[in-house]
Amino acid sequence: MNYYTLPSLVLILAQLWLCTPGMQRKSIKSADQSFTAFRRVKRGWIWEPLFVTEEQITKMPLYVGQLKSDLDKQDGSLQYILTGEGAGSIFIIDEYNGKIYVIQKLDREKKSFYTLRAQVINRNTHLPVEPDSEFIIKVRDINDHEPQFLDGPYVATIPEMSPEGTSVTQVTATDGDDPSYGNSARLLYSLIQGQPYFSVEPKTGVIRMASQMDRETKDQYLVIIQVKDMVGQAGAFSATATVTINLSDINDNAPKFQQRLYYMSVSEEAPVGTTIGRVMAEDSDIGENAAMNYFIEGDSTDVFDIITDNETQEGLILLKKRVDYEAKRRYSVQAKAVNRYIDERFLEEGPFEDTTIVKINVQDADEPPVFTLENYVMEIAEGALSGSLVGVVTAKDPDNDDSPVRYSIVNGMILKRLFSINEHNGTIITTKPLDREIAAWHNITVTATETRNPEKISEVNVYIQVLNVNDHEPEFPKYYETFVCENTFSGQVNAVTLDSCPNPPANSEHQCSG
Ligand SMILES: *[C@@H]1O[C@H](CO)[C@@H](O)[C@H](O)[C@H]1NC(C)=O
Numbered sequence: 377m378n379y380y381t382l383p384s385l386v387l388i389l390a391q392l393w394l395c396t397p398g399m400q401r402k403s404i405k406s407a408d409q410s411f412t413a414f415r416r417v418k419r420g421w422i423w424e425p426l427f428v429t430e431e432q433i434t435k436m437p438l439y440v441g442q443l444k445s446d447l448d449k450q451d452g453s454l455q456y457i458l459t460g461e462g463a464g465s466i467f468i469i470d471e472y473n474g475k476i477y478v479i480q481k482l483d484r485e486k487k488s489f490y491t492l493r494a495q496v497i498n499r500n501t502h503l504p505v506e507p508d509s510e511f512i513i514k515v516r517d518i519n520d521h522e523p524q525f526l527d528g529p530y531v532a533t534i535p536e537m538s539p540e541g542t543s544v545t546q547v548t549a550t551d552g553d554d555p556s557y558g559n560s561a562r563l564l565y566s567l568i569q570g571q572p573y574f575s576v577e578p579k580t581g582v583i584r585m586a587s588q589m590d591r592e593t594k595d596q597y598l599v600i601i602q603v604k605d606m607v608g609q610a611g612a613f614s615a616t617a618t619v620t621i622n623l624s625d626i627n628d629n630a631p632k633f634q635q636r637l638y639y640m641s642v643s644e645e646a647p648v649g650t651t652i653g654r655v656m657a658e659d660s661d662i663g664e665n666a667a668m669n670y671f672i673e674g675d676s677t678d679v680f681d682i683i684t685d686n687e688t689q690e691g692l693i694l695l696k697k698r699v700d701y702e703a704k705r706r707y708s709v710q711a712k713a714v715n716r717y718i719d720e721r722f723l724e725e726g727p728f729e730d731t732t733i734v735k736i737n738v739q740d741a742d743e744p745p746v747f748t749l750e751n752y753v754m755e756i757a758e759g760a761l762s763g764s765l766v767g768v769v770t771a772k773d774p775d776n777d778d779s780p781v782r783y784s785i786v787n788g789m790i791l792k793r794l795f796s797i798n799e800h801n802g803t804i805i806t807t808k809p810l811d812r813e814i815a816a817w818h819n820i821t822v823t824a825t826e827t828r829n830p831e832k833i834s835e836v837n838v839y840i841q842v843l844n845v846n847d848h849e850p851e852f853p854k855y856y857e858t859f860v861c862e863n864t865f866s867g868q869v870n871a872v873t874l875d876s877c878p879n880p881p882a883n884s885e886h887q888c889s890g
């Protein structure tokens with residue numbers, strides 16, 4: 377047989393719906409113009425797609441298509457032979473007319489096409505009428521799979537105040553059906569819960585912000601996304617997924633003091649470093665966006681300080697310098713709270729700080745008397761007569777009521793016996809002549825006690841030096857004491873000799889003993 381002169385074997389590939397008896401003899405081309413037929417002129421085969429729809433259940437073999445030769449006189453002289461995948465088990469052929477039938481249920485998701493070979497031979501000569509040819513039967517999809525969200529439930533985080541349209545996350549469903557045929561695997565996403573805050577792109581599953589949201593109002597949203605196959609049309613399968621969307625904080629809130637004015641007080645007795653009070657600014661942000669530092673401003677920054685308590689976010693106002701009720705009773709400072717980390721994007725929304733006024737009253741304290749000197753150094757000539765003036769100490773009550781004070785010497789009996797103090801005016805006098813050779817110094821402690829509040833007592837040291845009167849005459853004090861006129865006044869350190877005795881000063885309280 378001549379390859380070129382023989383009419384072609386025509387393989388008619390029919391869709392399954394052509395199996396219905398009334399349509400079997402219809403031309404495939406006229407039945408469906410969308411078939412992508414092409415002609416292989418050399419071989420004379422006409423190939424067109426051949427389909428079996430999956431999941432067909434029937435007791436009878438279902439017609440698929442027909443192998444046909446022009447040389448077939450329908451006298452039974454030609455034999456059609458089918459080989460290849462599923463030949464004889466899944467697909468059978470009527471060897472007299474070339475009709476192919478499927479005898480099993482097929483599952484596209486397991487095997488989507490079968491490769492077979494067609495042959496036609498002369499029954500008598502067993503010689504091929506046409507060369508062998510390979511062809512494919514495709515399994516056509518039906519919508520037998522539901523879409524599935526494989527990665528759900530989803531969690532996503534997006535900064536608060538993100539502009540409308542910002543992409544939050546994407547959910548993706550899969551569908552086992554054939555994406556290249558029909559709508560079975562064409563998915564459509566929609567939002568079941570989450571309006572009006574979020575939207576979902578129907579085709580991509582991308583979730584977007586649908587409005588600007590403030591974390592300080594609500595920080596978590598539960599969004600439910602539904603996916604349907606069949607582009608959502610009737611007969612579609614669907615699935616849902618939940619998406620938890622958390623809003624993360626940005627620094628969009630400034631600190632704000634709880635009070636515009638704070639009142640505090642501090643005792644004038646309080647030592648440096650005393651905590652006078654606390655101020656607190658609140659910030660509705662969280663974490664480092666809420667962290668703040670406190671500062672102090674105003675005229676009295678030399679007197680008061682502020683430190684930031686990182687645990688409590690409070691500002692602690694401390695005493696930096698002691699205050700004095702009698703000098704200044706009222707102070708006013710400004711406390712300022714400033715966010716530690718500022719998001720540059722929000723700079724134009726104003727300064728991320730706040731100030732408040734702190735008024736501090738100084739409380740009067742009943743303070744003990746204060747001596748005019750920290751300590752006193754006095755001198756007395758050795759041998760000076762009992763009653764000689766050594767010196768005067770003075771203490772005053774610093775308080776406004778200015779209580780009178782009483783003086784006293786508190787040292788042990790011996791020193792007490794050597795000196796006495798006038799309890800009203802602090803005048804210290806000797807009670808007996810002093811001997812420098814016994815002690816060159818007499819260090820005593822004097823107290824001043826407020827008469828109106830005897831608990832308020834101050835002490836001061838008084839260092840009394842006994843001065844040497846005459847180095848040349850070591851015996852002199854004896855004689856002086858024994859024989860010399862007691863004309864010595866406190867503070868007088870000039871040498872006194874026997875010769876000076878005859879003319880004692882007129883105001884002397886003492887009498888010559890000689
Ligand atoms: C202190 O009082 C005594 C006794 O009244 C008096 O002798 C003395 O001069 C007074 N001293 C002073 C410094 O006023």
Ligand SMILES: *[C@@H]1O[C@H](CO)[C@@H](O)[C@H](O)[C@H]1NC(C)=O
Nearest residue numbers: 815817818819820838839840
């Ligand atoms: C008293 O004080 C003076 C001066 O501070 C000192 O030199 C002296 O040693 C002291 N004497 C006594 C007994 O404390």
